[in-house]
Amino acid sequence: MPTSVCVIGCGTVAPVHIKAIKALDSAVLYGVCDIKEERVADFGKRYDAKEYRSFENVIADKNIDSVHICTPHYLHASMAAEALEAGKHVVLEKPVCIKKEEIDIIEKALDNTDKKLCIMFQNRTNNSIVQMKNIIKTDSGIGKLIGISGIMNWHRDEKYYKSEPWRGRWETEGGGTVINQAVHLLDLIDYFGNVKAVRSTISSKVLKDIIETEDTADAYLTLSKGATATFYATNTFPQNRPIQLELCFENTVLRYADNMLWRIDGDSAKIIAKDSGEITGKDYWGSGHARVIRSFYDSIKNNTDDYISFEKAKHSARLLCAFYESAKMHKEIVIL
Ligand SMILES: NC(=O)c1ccc[n+]([C@@H]2O[C@H](COP(=O)([O-])OP(=O)(O)OC[C@H]3O[C@@H](n4cnc5c(N)ncnc54)[C@H](O)[C@@H]3O)[C@@H](O)[C@H]2O)c1
Missing domain, CATH: 3.30.360.10 (Dihydrodipicolinate Reductase; domain 2)
Incomplete structure (x- = not known):
């Protein structure tokens, strides 16, 4: 079964993630989420995905295996930790976080789950x-x-x-x-x-x-x-x-x-x-998003560590x- 994915944050970078997901057999775009009504409605139609208006509803949904966090920086660490705690795999856009204490919050969430967290350092x-x-x-x-x-x-x-x-x-x-x-x-x-x-x-x-x-x-x-x-x-x-x-x-x-x-x-x-x-x-962003996302879903499928982990x-x-x-x-x- 392909991994079922929801992209959180329907802004500038999200379409790059969505195109990469749609090109894979190992993952399928299930949903999109934004707090801005017009953005989520547009993305839902454009990419044929279920629309979510709150992150909490996404992580509570058992049909979703993985989330891509494409939101403003201050939300990165808390959203990554909450999604991991809810049993989701996570692709987290850079930066990992904005405060050093948040590194420990993510680490703690990873200690309590077998789910994977991938960081978007695509230029590597x-x-x-x-x-x-x-x-x-x-x-x-x-x-x-x-x-x-x-x-x-x-x-x-x-x-x-x-x-x-x-x-x-x-x-x-x-x-x-x-x-x-x-x-x-x-x-x-x-x-x-x-x-x-x-x-x-x-x-x-x-x-x-x-x-x-x-x-x-x-x-x-x-x-x-x-x-x-x-x-x-x-x-x-x-x-x-x-x-x-x-x-x-x-x-x-x-x-x-x-x-x-x-x-x-x-x-x-x-x-x-x-x-x-x-x-x-x-x-100028580099062209690596697709490679990072592909290697992440391959590593979930094959249970390997061959991706840019936390x-x-x-x-x-x-x-x-x-x-x-x-x-x-x-x-x-x-x-x-
Ligand atoms: N890897 C790269 O090269 C690269 C390139 C561009 C952007 N990014 C990163 O991607 C992230 C998003 O950047 P962007 O330019 O797309 O920003 P953006 O402002 O265009 O989009 C962010 C979206 O998140 C939504 N959002 C805000 N709070 C939310 C919440 N609580 N729940 C759901 N959605 C919420 C906003 O409404 C907005 O639509 C940033 O971390 C940015 O640094 C990475």
Whole structure:
């Protein structure tokens, strides 16, 4: 039997999830849920799904096996924990949560269930990123990791922030550029570098009269085994450019830029991989939603751990909380 799914939150990202679910044999779209009447009615008709006007009704419904949480950030942890406690599998959009205490709430809910929780860090599945991991695992000739540089230049303006009242507010979004847009870049730095400590700053250079949170951030990060990283992210650039992630090893540089992977050995620079596959969202989000969702429902069907689990994303969630703590306290925060 395919897993029966309900998507919670009928906003911008939800259609990306729905298209991915509809392409699978291992899952079927059963319902859609939103507190906004017009949105749920539109999605119900458009995607031929049962309409739910409250999350509580979704998790009480025995016909639903799994929920996708595509709601504003402040609802992520509580909805994930409640759905797990009600016996549902969960796909949770990034960020995992907005406060570090919420990590423990999710962990507790997982301890009391055999259901699975998948975190939408889809950029980990981009072809170039997968190839980067492979090279690090198999090619000892590159030498030790020395440093990582991560850069994100994106554009978010007044119109974007005014489109939904939860955006740009500490209480509901939990931050700005870092928690919403650069969260994937920060996750990739952690994925490759295993961040131990962070010294960060946040500022609002252009949007200060519009949002409470930051539009720009930077950081110096201490990684494992003596390596370090630098990070810069802004929503003030005129365009949305692909992220840049450069990993410097003793003998080789691996550079992810323009959605391609470069390998640089001395004077020789070669493109060794390109991201490919169907684009199911805006291209600067990456095209990995479908891959993450497919691997999740395959892993439910085959009872494997071959998906981006909470366990694999937990450290990155801690880093995100530490990033804001460091910026607010003006001191280095060590990640436990
Ligand atoms: N992985 C990615 O690359 C990616 C891309 C875009 C968005 N996202 C994430 O997806 C989430 C949603 O983003 P969005 O841009 O679609 O937001 P959005 O504001 O467009 O949509 C959120 C929807 O949730 C609904 N909602 C609010 N409270 C609810 C409740 N209690 N019960 C049911 N529905 C409720 C709202 O009415 C709205 O329709 C965010 O966490 C965002 O960061 C992730």
